[in-house]
Amino acid sequence: MSVLDVTTPAQLTPVWDELITGLTVGVLLTDHRGQVLATNDVAAELLQLDRSDVLTGTRPEDWQARDDTGAPMPDWSELAGQVLRAGSPLSTPMVIVRGGRAQSRLWADYHAVRVQGHSRVLMLLQPVQTDVPHSRGLIDPLTGLPGRILLLDRLEQSLVRARLNGTLATLVLVDVHRLAEFNQQHGFERGDELLTTLAARLREGMSDDRTVARYGGDEFAVIAEHPSGTGEEIAEQIRQTAGWPMRIGRRRVRPGLRVSWVTTDGHATVHSVLARAEQQLQR
Structure with a gap:
């Protein structure tokens, strides 16, 4: 056109x-x-x-x-x-x-x-006359990770399995702190490089049964299913995996990360789990 x-x-x-x-x-x-x-x-x-x-x-x-x-x-x-x-x-x-x-x-x-x-x-x-087609918008074009739509679908599936199997589901949000300031100082190209490097670290550092997704412009999300515990160990593993210094361009950068997590037995809605995780992230 x-x-x-x-x-x-x-x-x-x-x-x-x-x-x-x-x-x-x-x-x-x-x-x-x-x-x-x-x-x-x-x-x-x-x-x-x-x-x-x-x-x-x-x-x-x-x-x-x-x-x-x-x-x-x-x-x-x-x-x-x-x-x-x-x-x-x-x-x-x-x-x-x-x-x-x-x-x-x-x-x-x-x-x-x-x-x-x-x-x-x-x-x-x-x-949108019917449900959003599952073949569109699933993959984030910058990082190659699942996007928000696929994240919501997989979180819903995890909640269902937790309810049926008596297990737990944990959602972890990872916020790249002050990404806007980094972009202003180093340029958007370096900011995108920082995001893609973090995405690769999270994807490689997590087991295959966990979902790593890009939740927003400066946020990633991880969904993990486990038989017991609070999810704190999972959140700490993610913080350590993503928090090591990295080389962006010619600079050595340690990303500033904020991490929050919510663990549920599945008797919660997708929206309530996300809202709780976002509230904790802001605090």
């Missing part, structure tokens, strides 16, 4: 409108900061916004965009930056909430494109 290089919303032209007329998907063109440069009426309708609000970034007070766990979606600037740095597509589920109630469920595909010499992100929105 051809797109038009548009630098400001005021420069929308009939050519752009002609390109997307009749499409049944929502289309947005953004710059590297997530600023929407052009869109269509379908996108505005799916987002439960006026087209002018989409272009200007204005959002009603009762409007929210959340992921399928109920957590707030990352800012579009973060998503755009991730797609452009990785150079590969990203797919995420999205729930539009108005007045505290879910109004629409969407599937968002982000594609890095070059338009007249400029880096842009093409965002396609489609309504």
Whole structure:
């Protein structure tokens, strides 16, 4: 699909409108900061916004965009930056909430494109009529680890097995502390190198029966199943595995990590386990 290089919303032209007329998907063109440069009426309708609000970034007070766990979606600037740095597509589920109630469920595909010499992100929105397809968005493009969707699925399976077998499931969250400051000081390329190195360490340091996933922009997650214990030993093993100094570029770097863990017998929801782990991580 051809797109038009548009630098400001005021420069929308009939050519752009002609390109997307009749499409049944929502289309947005953004710059590297997530600023929407052009869109269509379908996108505005799916987002439960006026087209002018989409272009200007204005959002009603009762409007929210959340992921399928109920957590707030990352800012579009973060998503755009991730797609452009990785150079590969990203797919995420999205729930539009108005007045505290879910109004629409969407599937968002982000594609890095070059338009007249400029880096842009093409965002396609489609309504989710059934369950999110398991063949999309499973793998994080930067690290090659399972992404959030696959993590949620495997956590649910672990909780079910714990309930049925009388065992335990532990979720460990690993936060790369002050990653934004590292990116500002050393550049996003070095930041991505730090994340991929940590991902490789976690994947190699864990046994095959444990799930290692990328939970967010600066967070990893590990799911472990075990017959007894509190999960503290698992969390400490993960901290030691990931916390050794590493060489990034020409620098020797010791990553600053924060680790939290939650152990359950399976009589808990996926959302409650994640929420508890996130709360402990912040404390």
